[in-house]
Amino acid sequence: MKKIFTIFFVFCLVSALNAQTLPNASFENWQEFSFPSYMQPEFWSTPNPFTSQATVLVVTRSEEAYSGTYSARLETKDLANGLFQAPGLLTLATFNVNLTTFEYAFGNGLPLQEKVLSFTGMYKYEGAQDDSASVAIYCYKKDGDAYDTIGMGHAFLHDATNWTLFEVNMNYLNDHQPDTFNVIIMSSGIASLNPGSVMFVDSLSVNTNVGVIDLDMPKLVVNCYPNPANDQVTFEVALPSADRVVSFYDLLGKELGNIA
Incomplete structure (x- = not known):
């Protein structure tokens, strides 16, 4: 007819349909490195390349998974006999640490073709001394040497013994079209880094203005x-x-x- x-x-x-929204979103694939020895989830950056030089790993592979075989385990730990603290951290951006001051910086991110509305995932968490985990998302577009921050979102996550859904909404600052997206997941809050705070993360996804899609x-x-x-x-x-x-x-x- x-x-x-x-x-x-x-x-x-x-x-x-059946699209993986982020690369290695369920942390099934990990790379092994030697001298110093550590593991890194594929397509993600962590502090491990830097903290492993002090024989400390803040992100490890865990068999305590929500889906599949593995999840990512993040733990905030002491460095230099307690002089500095390093959070367990996952990001899609490049990650660099100043080994003198232990200050860190992010660059680049995931190439973006759609506007992100929200970022979701599953987590478990046990914070030390009333600590809380944190998830930050943002998108931007590079304009010459400047960066146009187009949207951002943030959430603090509290203790959860069982696997729990979290969602972070993107708040847009203007109507510009972004070309890069990034997420930062930490086992501690922004202001406080309490050693012993442990977070498990799994099954991440990004929701965009055309549904749940593969951003690549x-x-x-x-x-x-x-x-x-x-x-x-x-x-x-x-x-x-x-x-x-x-x-x-x-x-x-x-x-x-x-x-x-």
């Missing part, structure tokens, strides 16, 4: 013609992979058709 879609009453929802996947282009149209419109889509579906809905949420 011939279907006629009136352009004024149709919008297109593009969804990615090329943007899906939908051509619509003629434009303007009176009573009939044609949608043309080149699907980059077999697991993506384009669905069409009316304003009441009724599905009118799809392309697979």
Whole structure:
């Protein structure tokens, strides 16, 4: 039966099915390094390359997983006989530490093709001396030598014996389009670093303005013609992979058709 879609009453929802939203989002893949010896989750940065020089590891692989086989275990620890403290930390950015002052800095991040609405995951936590874990997200676009911070979000996470869902919403500061996203997960708060605080993290995901998608996947282009149209419109889509579906809905949420 011939279907006629009136352009004024149709919008297109593009969804990615069974897509991994972040690289190594469930921490199943780890790299081993020697001299000094430590492990690092693939696609993620941690303080381990620096703290391992003092035979201290703040991020380790754990078999106490929410899904799959492994999770990431983060622990805040003392360094230099208690002179400094290092949090267990995970980030998608590059991570550098000044070994003299133990100050750290972040750079780059995950190339972004959509606006992030929220960041979610599963965690367990036991804070030392009323400590709390923290999760920060932000997105930006580099403009010459300057950085345009477009959105940010932050949450403190408290003790949780069982696996618990957390969600951090992105608060946008302007309507600019970002090109880079980053997340920083720490086993302590920003102001206090209490040794002995332990956090387990697993099953992370990013929600964007087009649903839950793989941020590394090329943007899906939908051509619509003629434009303007009176009573009939044609949608043309080149699907980059077999697991993506384009669905069409009316304003009441009724599905009118799809392309697979």
